[in-house]
Amino acid sequence: GENVEQHPSTLSVQEGDSAVIKCTYSDSASNYFPWYKQELGKRPQLIIDIRSNVGEKKDQRIAVTLNKTAKHFSLHITETQPEDSAVYFCAAPSGYALNFGKGTSLLVTP
């Protein structure tokens, strides 16, 4: 099955700086890569996703890049704000479900 590795496990940045979270996957047939944000005590919410027919996707301050050859994809958050503080999870399809990375705890300090 699919194996998803996520790094770093924790990330601390100053407000206004950029944050980058990286994930690798093992199944070269995977074609869909979502990113979820989970605030403390809340449900995971999809913030952006990318499909294997494109290399980059942007939505305001958030972007995701995909390198199919290297089998890795990354989340980029620019101009970080304190409300970006949360745990971020990457995922890739594994059979019928998603296989999630172990999460990155992002802290944005004012």
Add this chain to the structure above:
Amino acid sequence: GAGVSQSPSNKVTEKGKDVELRCDPISGHTALYWYRQSLGQGLEFLIYFQGNSAPDKSGLPSDRFSAERTGGSVSTLTIQRTQQEDSAVYLCASSFLAGSASDTQYFGPGTRLTVL
């Protein structure tokens, strides 16, 4: 519109007791998933429903865990003879399309289970 809902939000039980966790998916969503999130960990897949059938039960950790879905809607996850290692947040998710993990999954708020 209404999102995925789960009940109860919190459940404290004694070791050895049975518990039932409920999930109400978004109306019209064919696919339903159960995941488990242990403290500080990622989301661990448990079971997938396509309509009322469960073609993938591979994530259920033991035969103490079972789930059903009725009317293509509500699902119940049952844990029998609970153990302390069952303590976790149990998350339900649903998506419109069945048979594809590439359709957006919408998560419920979870049930926090504590086994004493």
